[in-house]
Structure formats: structure tokens, C-alpha cells
Amino acid sequence: MPSIIEIENLTKDYEVGFWRKRKVRALDGLSLTVVPGEIFGFLGANGAGKTTTLKLLMRLIFPTAGHARILGRDIADVSMHSKIGYLPENPYFYDYLTAREFLEYCGELFNYPHVVRRKLAADLLSRVKLDEKSWDVQLRKLSKGMLQRVGLAQALINDPEVVFLDEPMSGLDPVGRREVRDLVAALRDEGKTVFMSSHILSDIEVLCDRVAILQRGRLAHLGPLAVLRQRAGKSNHVEVVATGTKAATLIPYLPVAYRSGVADTASGLRIEVPLEKNVDEVIAGLRKVGGQLVSVQPIRQSLEELFLGE
Numbered sequence: 001m002p003s004i005i006e007i008e009n010l011t012k013d014y015e016v017g018f019w020r021k022r023k024v025r026a027l028d029g030l031s032l033t034v035v036p037g038e039i040f041g042f043l044g045a046n047g048a049g050k051t052t053t054l055k056l057l058m059r060l061i062f063p064t065a066g067h068a069r070i071l072g073r074d075i076a077d078v079s080m081h082s083k084i085g086y087l088p089e090n091p092y093f094y095d096y097l098t099a100r101e102f103l104e105y106c107g108e109l110f111n112y113p114h115v116v117r118r119k120l121a122a123d124l125l126s127r128v129k130l131d132e133k134s135w136d137v138q139l140r141k142l143s144k145g146m147l148q149r150v151g152l153a154q155a156l157i158n159d160p161e162v163v164f165l166d167e168p169m170s171g172l173d174p175v176g177r178r179e180v181r182d183l184v185a186a187l188r189d190e191g192k193t194v195f196m197s198s199h200i201l202s203d204i205e206v207l208c209d210r211v212a213i214l215q216r217g218r219l220a221h222l223g224p225l226a227v228l229r230q231r232a233g234k235s236n237h238v239e240v241v242a243t244g245t246k247a248a249t250l251i252p253y254l255p256v257a258y259r260s261g262v263a264d265t266a267s268g269l270r271i272e273v274p275l276e277k278n279v280d281e282v283i284a285g286l287r288k289v290g291g292q293l294v295s296v297q298p299i300r301q302s303l304e305e306l307f308l309g310e
Helices: 050-057 078-083 099-109 114-127 144-155 174-189 201-207 225-231 247-253 256-261 276-289 303-308
Strands: 005-016 022-034 039-044 065-070 084-087 162-166 193-197 210-215 218-223 238-243 262-265 268-273 292-298
Touching: 005 050, 022 050, 022 065, 022 210, 022 218, 039 050, 039 174, 039 201, 050 065, 050 162, 050 193, 078 084, 084 144, 099 114, 099 144, 114 144, 144 162, 144 174, 174 193, 174 201, 210 225, 218 225, 238 276, 247 262, 247 268, 247 276, 256 262, 256 268, 256 276, 268 276, 276 292
Parallel strands: 039 193, 039 210, 084 162, 162 193
Antiparallel strands: 005 022, 005 065, 210 218, 238 268, 238 292, 262 268
């Protein structure tokens, strides 16, 4: 499948200091591709290079080395911007415009007639679930979560083929996060491609087809989440939770290989075994000491562990 976003050896150095300037590398040789119709998660701790990457792709700053293409065009070709949408991490809006006026202004930038941009503004504000009574309130009077919804609406004003979202859940309450999550999923259903940076790992796990994790400006992990977890080597482990007994009581009735994985916890006894077929031996041991089985579930390495490099 052809790539809709291509990044090759993208590097960015910043000069810091006053008298004695020195270079700090914010992004170091990033290479990745994004295919059409996927939601691509872009993760990393603060300072890892996520926002730098998005600003480079939007041509707000310029790379030290490397290049990138979006929709088959070099990022230096600004005419390509008519086919993409962008929500920055900290968007700035004209304080004294209302939400409706701001979206109509954005529509005018794309040369939409007055009637069309008026309808677009209303449709998009409804789509991002901004309360209608706030449509004609000055933006300076809206909360951060409301402004985030307005920002999402402006990113969609031109019906883009690719949408870049930098922390789209920022400032939203749990209900708002769910609504935005549904909106992003709907964009994929419409055939659009979404490149999304977020610190909210649960949203990334639910939404994204593939993820890239940056660590100190370098690409540390890339691929489908299930594949990344398998590489970590814990994907086949199984956790058994039981009550009615203690670790010291059960351990003598288990094979030696499993004994190090037995621990008492606040919720009961936790036993970790390497394979699903080993669960029968644990259950047999529990029966001998009068323990009760509570649950059996696979252990997956969490996205947080990958994120932290554990």
C-alpha cells in the first residue's frame, strides 16, 4: 500500500544558551511511514520530539537534515496544506471572535462562499459536540475543553484527507474524551488518515492501528501494538488469581518453575505462569489446599511499559 506520510531521517537541532551557544538535538534521524486510512499513534515523554515532528511536518519550523512527504508532495510544497488539517497542542484563537465567527473565518481562507461556510461552521460545531448556546460566545470566555472542541472543528473545515492532532484530548473531561475518541474513529471510517500525538495511553490503545514511540528524540518502537507487546516477551504469560489460601501454603504443591511467580496481594493470591497449559497444575494445587479460583487472564505488556522503556 502506498504511504500517505513518509518521513526519512528527519533531524532537528536547536541552539541554546546566550554567550556560549550549543546545539541540542530534539529529533534524531526519525524515519517512518503512515499508510492511508489508519490512525497512527505518536507517543513519547515530554521533550521526546513529538511536537517538534509535527511542527516540521506543518512547515512551521525547518529540519536540520532529512525530508518528509505528505500525500506524495514534499512538505515544502505548501499547496498540499489545502488537503490536510492540523490541531496544535496549544492553539491560539482570536479572543474576540465567537466560535461560529472563527470557523466561518477559517472557511473563508479556503474560499468557501458565505452560505457554504455558514453551514459548515454549524455542522462542525455540532459534530464536535460544542453546546449550541456557546456558538456565539467570544472565544476568550470559553473553557479550555470548549476551545479544544473549536480547534478540532477548524482542523476539519476543509474536509482534509490527512488530519494531524497534537494532544487532541487535552483539557477534556471523561465525557469529552469519549466524544472525541468517537469522532477520530469516525474519521477513519470515512477513509481519512489520522496522525495523533497523545499522552492519554488508554485512548491510544483503543484507537490506533499502529504506534510509534519516541525516546529522547529517537524512534524506540514502531508497529501494531499487539506486535510490540509480543516482542517484549511476556505475551504468553498467564495470571491466576485465587483466594482462601496463602503463598506459603500453596508453594509446596506447585512445580518448582512456578514458585517464584506466586505472591500475596490485597485482592488475593497472584500466581504467574509462563503458558496457558500450566494453569491446570496451579488449579490442582489450589484444590489440595482449599483455595478458590477467582480469575485466569493473559498478561500483556501495557502500553505504559513500552512508553517508559521498561
